[in-house]
Amino acid sequence: SQKIEQNSEALNIQEGKTATLTCNYTNYSPAYLQWYRQDPGRGPVFLLLIRENEKEKRKERLKVTFDTTLKQSLFHITASQPADSATYLCALDMSSENNNDMRFGAGTRLTVKP
Amino acid sequence: DSGVTQTPKHLITATGQRVTLRCSPRSGDLSVYWYQQSLDQGLQFLIQYYNGEERAKGNILERFSAQQFPDLHSELNLSSLELGDSALYFCASSTLYNEQFFGPGTRLTVL
Numbered sequence: 608s609q610k611i612e613q614n615s616e617a618l619n620i621q622e623g624k625t626a627t628l629t630c631n632y633t634n635y636s637p638a639y640l641q642w643y644r645q646d647p648g649r650g651p652v653f654l655l656l657i658r659e660n661e662k663e664k665r666k667e668r669l670k671v672t673f674d675t676t677l678k679q680s681l682f683h684i685t686a687s688q689p690a691d692s693a694t695y696l697c698a699l700d701m702s703s704e705n706n707n708d709m710r711f712g713a714g715t716r717l718t719v720k721p
Numbered sequence: 722d723s724g725v726t727q728t729p730k731h732l733i734t735a736t737g738q739r740v741t742l743r744c745s746p747r748s749g750d751l752s753v754y755w756y757q758q759s760l761d762q763g764l765q766f767l768i769q770y771y772n773g774e775e776r777a778k779g780n781i782l783e784r785f786s787a788q789q790f791p792d793l794h795s796e797l798n799l800s801s802l803e804l805g806d807s808a809l810y811f812c813a814s815s816t817l818y819n820e821q822f823f824g825p826g827t828r829l830t831v832l
Contacts, residue, residue: 643821650723650725650826651821652723656820709821711756
């Protein structure tokens with residue numbers, strides 16, 4: 608069955624550094640992959656979508672890569688700030704498998720220390 | 722503000738009871754998704770509706786059911802509630818590419 612793994616439960620970095628979060632998946636080839644930010648007690652907020660034919664996508668200080676051969680996406684936050692502290696979720700489009708439309712990883716909790 | 726509304730914000734009830742959670746999608750979005758998020762588990766996809774029709778089903782228990790009405794709002798019905806059903810329940814609506822906009826959630830506590 609499909610498995611989505613985000614590299615670690617928690618990641619602590621110093622302000623100003625680049626945070627790199629990993630999302631690995633198995634047994635499936637999604638047409639696209641998404642990244643979301645979730646703050647405690649609130650709903651996830653969409654950040655970026657990257658399609659299978661795109662290698663990289665950027666939005667302000669955010670960068671996402673998608674390697675369909677490695678079945679991996681990397682999510683980078685450059686010049687990180689304490690306000691970037693949150694849980695980041697990757698999500699895969701599963702619409703062609705088992706009628707299960709979207710599947711989310713467990714998330715990585717990022718803490719940026721001043 | 723995502724444009725997705727959910728009511729109620731909090732719900733406290735007893736085991737064995739039945740509750741209804743309500744969601745209104747963003748204007749123009751036809752898809753509504755329901756998710757459950759508990760402390761020890763991530764975001765679990767429950768069910769999706771598209772323009773009134775069930776489109777995809779995830780890990781939804783038989784005690785749970787949902788529907789989407791002609792005005793596109795959706796309701797999630799949870800019955801015979803158990804302690805383990807305590808969780809945050811999110812509704813989301815989506816664009817054509819499944820970019821999802823989440824509501825603020827309903828926190829359900831079963832005592």
